[in-house]
Amino acid sequence: MTTSMASDRLRQRFAKWDTNGNGSLERTDFEQEAERICAAFGAQPQSKQAKNLRAAFGNLFDFHAREAGVGPNGSVSEDDFVRVNDKLMFTDGEASFNRVLRPVMQALVGLCDRNADGMINQQEFSAWLDGVGVGETQAREAFRQIDTDNDGELSVEELLGAVRAFHYGKLDVPLLG
Ligand SMILES: [Ca+2]
Numbered sequence: 001m002t003t004s005m006a007s008d009r010l011r012q013r014f015a016k017w018d019t020n021g022n023g024s025l026e027r028t029d030f031e032q033e034a035e036r037i038c039a040a041f042g043a044q045p046q047s048k049q050a051k052n053l054r055a056a057f058g059n060l061f062d063f064h065a066r067e068a069g070v071g072p073n074g075s076v077s078e079d080d081f082v083r084v085n086d087k088l089m090f091t092d093g094e095a096s097f098n099r100v101l102r103p104v105m106q107a108l109v110g111l112c113d114r115n116a117d118g119m120i121n122q123q124e125f126s127a128w129l130d131g132v133g134v135g136e137t138q139a140r141e142a143f144r145q146i147d148t149d150n151d152g153e154l155s156v157e158e159l160l161g162a163v164r165a166f167h168y169g170k171l172d173v174p175l176l177g
Pocket residue numbers: 018019020021022023024025026029
């Protein structure tokens with residue numbers, strides 16, 4: 001694990017989530033990001049899945065605002081974002097990371113889980129990665145890496161492991177778009 005790779009990826013994540021490009025994160029950035037993902041996955045804006053994703057991104061912003069010490073309508077700077085997430089990944093550990101990211105991951109699984117069995121199969125995963133701009137070959141390779149128990153399905157916990165692995169530089173596929 002290299003800390004510099006981790007902070008590079010956090011800075012990329014910051015740039016992606018700063019949807020209005022003003023150099024800081026606000027609640028509206030997270031709202032826009034949730035809308036963008038819903039559109040990319042073809043979710044109806046009024047569907048339960050879209051509402052869950054919006055709520056999850058709202059809570060994720062609340063977490064960042066609280067940890068950065070700005071109010072619920074405040075702005076989170078890039079340095080604060082990296083500091084908050086470094087602490088989450090390297091100090092607080094896996095359980096805290098999963099607690100913070102699980103609602104977003106569950107909402108993403110809800111958007112992509114076409115057969116509604118709570119798991120992501122190869123076909124659902126390929127459609128997911130297509131939505132974030134990753135091709136079929138890379139999607140198949142990533143599926144094998146993420147499916148750590150080899151049951152041919154990705155669970156929310158396996159997918160959270162994949163987000164951690166991405167941020168530690170052990171996996172090259174960005175699940176969060
Ligand atoms: Ca912004």
